[in-house]
Amino acid sequence: DAGVIQSPRHEVTEMGQEVTLRCKPISGHNSLFWYRQTMMRGLELLIYFNNNVPIDDSGMPEDRFSAKMPNASFSTLKIQPSEPRDSAVYFCASSWNRNNSPLHFGNGTRLTVT
Amino acid sequence: TQLLEQSPQFLSIQEGENLTVYCNSSSVFSSLQWYRQEPGEGPVLLVTVVTGGEVKKLKRLTFQFGDARKDSSLHITAAQPGDTGLYLCAGQTGANNLFFGTGTRLTVIP
Numbered sequence: 001d002a003g004v005i006q007s008p009r010h011e012v013t014e015m016g017q018e019v020t021l022r023c024k025p026i027s028g029h030n031s032l033f034w035y036r037q038t039m040m041r042g043l044e045l046l047i048y049f050n051n052n053v054p055i056d057d058s059g060m061p062e063d064r065f066s067a068k069m070p071n072a073s074f075s076t077l078k079i080q081p082s083e084p085r086d087s088a089v090y091f092c093a094s095s096w097n098r099n100n101s102p103l104h105f106g107n108g109t110r111l112t113v114t
Numbered sequence: 115t116q117l118l119e120q121s122p123q124f125l126s127i128q129e130g131e132n133l134t135v136y137c138n139s140s141s142v143f144s145s146l147q148w149y150r151q152e153p154g155e156g157p158v159l160l161v162t163v164v165t166g167g168e169v170k171k172l173k174r175l176t177f178q179f180g181d182a183r184k185d186s187s188l189h190i191t192a193a194q195p196g197d198t199g200l201y202l203c204a205g206q207t208g209a210n211n212l213f214f215g216t217g218t219r220l221t222v223i224p
Contacts, residue, residue: 004156042214042215042217043157043202043214045213045214093156099144099208100144100147100162100164100206102159102162103159103204103212104159105158107154108155108156
């Protein structure tokens with residue numbers, strides 16, 4: 001298996017622009033997570049899906065952030081409009097929906113908003 | 115929000131030395147996972163501990179879950195440069211309720 005695949009690896013954009021991050025989870029996993037990592041705040045959970053349904057989006061910082069999972073093999077995280085404080089590494093992870101199931105992370109998207 | 119504090123935040127040691135990093139919380143967890151993250155990559159699972167007092171060994175790494183399932187430690191014997199990375203603990207309270215700690219950034223100098 002290729003693991004969790006994220007694209008793009010790097011994104012540089014100007015403030016106010018729309019940004020879309022993409023994720024392909026491991027085939028067969030039924031839970032998908034979006035995290036944001038910064039030096040100041042560490043790894044923060046933004047939202048997670050079970051069986052393509054959003055379960056907890058309490059970590060989504062503002063209405064500017066939205067996430068979708070149209071099918072079991074694809075998810076997007078959109079920021080519109082982007083702001084400099086959104087600069088971070090965004091990780092997607094997938095797992096089985098059961099106790100003690102480990103998360104399998106992608107290699108992240110490094111977002112820089114200027 | 116469950117708070118998991120890791121200490122030390124940063125650690126720089128010479129190759130061959132031993133070290134221990136800690137993961138502490140006031141909350142009880144059903145299990146605790148340890149991950150290692152290298153630059154430019156996502157975190158990768160090292161181990162999961164489930165039972166209070168449980169000890170697991172992974173080569174030179176020894177993981178222990180506290181008796182009350184609120185804390186954990188990671189001990190590395192004879193550290194090597196390949197051990198360099200960010201070590202993250204993550205406590206679980208239920209399926210998909212996983213809370214990550216603040217992380218310990220380890221540098222092993224050859």
